[in-house]
Amino acid sequence: MRRSLDDSLRDRRTPTRPLASTKIGRMSATAVRIPQALGMLLAMRRVAPALALFGLVVACGPRPEPAPPPAAPPAPMHSEADEGLRFAELGTCALESGERIEECRIGYRTFGTLAPDRSNVVLFPTWFTGTTKALTSVVPGKLVDTHRFFLVLVDALGDGVSSSPSNSRRQPRVRFPRVTIHDMVEAQRRLVREVLGVTRLYAVAGISMGGMQTFEWAVAHPSELGRAVSIVGTPQLTSHDLLLWNAEKHALEADVAYAGGEYRGRPAVRAVQDIHWLMLSTPRHRAAETSRAEFERWVEEKERDTSFDWNDWRWQLEAMLRHDVARAHGGSLESAAKGVTAKMLVVVARHDHMVEPGPSEAFARALGARGELVVLDSSCGHLAPTEGCEAARLGTAVRGFLEE
Numbered sequence: 251m252r253r254s255l256d257d258s259l260r261d262r263r264t265p266t267r268p269l270a271s272t273k274i275g276r277m278s279a280t281a282v283r284i285p286q287a288l289g290m291l292l293a294m295r296r297v298a299p300a301l302a303l304f305g306l307v308v309a310c311g312p313r314p315e316p317a318p319p320p321a322a323p324p325a326p327m328h329s330e331a332d333e334g335l336r337f338a339e340l341g342t343c344a345l346e347s348g349e350r351i352e353e354c355r356i357g358y359r360t361f362g363t364l365a366p367d368r369s370n371v372v373l374f375p376t377w378f379t380g381t382t383k384a385l386t387s388v389v390p391g392k393l394v395d396t397h398r399f400f401l402v403l404v405d406a407l408g409d410g411v412s413s414s415p416s417n418s419r420r421q422p423r424v425r426f427p428r429v430t431i432h433d434m435v436e437a438q439r440r441l442v443r444e445v446l447g448v449t450r451l452y453a454v455a456g457i458s459m460g461g462m463q464t465f466e467w468a469v470a471h472p473s474e475l476g477r478a479v480s481i482v483g484t485p486q487l488t489s490h491d492l493l494l495w496n497a498e499k500h501a502l503e504a505d506v507a508y509a510g511g512e513y514r515g516r517p518a519v520r521a522v523q524d525i526h527w528l529m530l531s532t533p534r535h536r537a538a539e540t541s542r543a544e545f546e547r548w549v550e551e552k553e554r555d556t557s558f559d560w561n562d563w564r565w566q567l568e569a570m571l572r573h574d575v576a577r578a579h580g581g582s583l584e585s586a587a588k589g590v591t592a593k594m595l596v597v598v599a600r601h602d603h604m605v606e607p608g609p610s611e612a613f614a615r616a617l618g619a620r621g622e623l624v625v626l627d628s629s630c631g632h633l634a635p636t637e638g639c640e641a642a643r644l645g646t647a648v649r650g651f652l653e654e
Contacts, residue, residue, distance in 0.1 A: 252608040273520055285610065309431060332383065334359045335411070338445040343413070343437050349427035352420045356441045357382060357405035362396035368448045372399045372652065373467075373475075376406045376566075377458035378566055379558045392641070393510045393648045399452065403442060406434045406463065408485075408565040415511075415561035426510035427544075431573045435466045439474070453592075453652055455479035456459045457635055458605060460568065462573050465613070469575040472591045479648055481597040481635055482626075485583055485613045487577040488606040495571050499527050502564055511564070516556035522563070525554045529604045538629070561624075583609060587616035595651040597635070597644060605630035 292340045336358055343354035364371070372394050376382060382403040394401045405411040407429045415426035442448045454467045454475050462482015468478040469485070484491065501509055507517035527549075531539075538546045581586035596614040598607035607625075614623040624647050630639035 254609075260503075268581050270506060285375050287570060307569050324511065328628070334386075335359070335382070335561070338441045340437065340440050340444070343407075343440075345433045346430050347428055351407070351413050351418075351427060351429075353418070354437065354438050356407075356414050357409075357442060357527060358402045359386065361390045361394075361401040361403075362399055363398040364446075365635065368446075369450070369452060370399050371402060371442070371446065371448050371451050372453045372455060373402050373404060373442065373451050374454075375404050375434065375460045375463045376409055377456070377460045378570065379409070379563060380458075380460075381405055381411050382408050387390045391457070392645050394652065395649060402446070404438050406459065407437055407567070408434075408562050408569065410559050410562045413579065414559070415565055416559035424571075426561070426565065429565060430569050431462050432470065433467050435463055435470060435568065437531050438463070438467075439471065449474070451475040453479060455481070455648065455652075456483060456634070457481040458483060459570060461605075461610075465575050466573075468590045468592050468594060472589055475592050477652065478494035478590075478594045479594045479597070480606075481596070482602055482605055482609060482632055482649070484573075484607075484609050485586065486581075486609045487571070487573060488608060489540050491604075492571065494525070494529055494604065495567055496525050498522050499567055499571070501525060502560060502567075504545065508560055513560065516559070518556055520553040520559060523555060524549070527552050529632070532601050532603060532629045533631050534629040535631060535633070549558040561592055583613050584616040586615050586623075590620065593620050593622075594623045595624065595648065596628065597647065599626045599628075599631055601629060602632045602634070 254320060282364045313618050338356045340354040340356060343351040345351065362370075372395065374389050378384060382405050385403045389397050389403060390401055393583050398411055408414045413426075415421075415423050418426050421427065442451065447576065453465050455478070456462075456464045458481070461480035462485075464478050464483060465479045465485040467475055481642060489493070500520040502519055503510075505521060507513060507519055512546060574581070576583050576586040594612050594614070595612045598610045600607065614621040624644075626634035626638050626644065628638045630636070635644045
């Protein structure tokens with residue numbers, strides 16, 4: 251078989267000798283080619299009018315639509331001229347994933363006076379989709395006495411103020427690296443140490459995702475804080491928590507308005523808001539707060555809320571989905587709690603549908619004498635710490651714990 255192939259190829263490479271002499275052969279070929287060329291010219295003259303008409307039709311026909319330009323980034327949500335807002339320029343922030351945030355920066359606000367020995371600093375990171383501007387009406391003077399403590403409100407990565415998909419110049423939108431709760435804490439730690447010159451915090455406190463960051467601080471850097479306060483946060487997500495946050499993530503990714511993260515402007519993504527507000531409180535609280543007659547107006551207002559960038563929403567949501575302070579302890583909260591040296595106040599909402607209170611309660615028990623548990627029992631659910639629910643009770647508990 252191989253011999254036949256070789257022979258066939260050799261035959262194709264060997265030129266065939268002309269039967270007549272070389273000169274006669276060239277003359278004969280020329281004589282044949284001249285009539286052929288004349289025939290082709292005549293044929294082209296016959297079809298030229300048709301070709302010209304075809305070109306005219308193409309030129310006059312409908313032109314294809316030009317490709318749309320790439321989506322412009324949405325307008326910034328937060329102005330750098332915001333009174334009281336400062337930025338810590340950290341250069342490059344290394345992440346757990348091995349990726350890096352270029353031109354990494356952290357937004358923060360301060361209240362009170364820093365003690366000469368820098369021993370009175372209380373760090374308070376933001377909640378999911380929240381900013382330090384929102385915290386200014388909740389924390390200073392209500393949860394933290396700014397006459398005694400130097401309060402630092404800090405914007406978590408991905409909140410649209412600190413480095414985020416929505417505001418990154420070099421890594422915009424979906425090109426922004428994925429972050430974790432631990433990454434948020436590490437960026438805050440650099441703010442505290444490199445910018446504020448503080449090596450040990452009096453306390454770290456936070457609400458919801460801020461509480462998750464508080465747990466991470468207590469476990470990851472036990473010697474660098476004296477007290478910790480988690481308010482409706484969690485050290486580890488339950489299957490119910492995972493179901494909720496995955497539902498929001500899938501609803502966002504499936505919505506055509508999200509456009510894979512390359513949307514224009516600030517589109518409404520109604521299903522995500524519906525899920526979010528459904529879980530923020532309880533059926534009893536929602537029915538009491540919003541009548542049937544008011545529902546259409548209320549739900550339309552919530553569904554049309556586009557104040558928080560959707561890529562930022564997704565990045566912070568995915569950070570929460572990865573959150574687990576016991577990841578280095580085989581998933582054991584009891585084992586993770588053994589390494590915590592700070593005194594800790596753990597506040598949960600008994601009827602919380604957004605952050606299941608079980609893991610926080612278990613962590614508080616595992617702390618033994620170092621842990622204190624406060625249970626908010628209203629029907630407000632995850633909104634229990636807010637005004638109109640149990641804000642007054644919460645304020646008394648947190649201020650008392652910090653001032654012991």
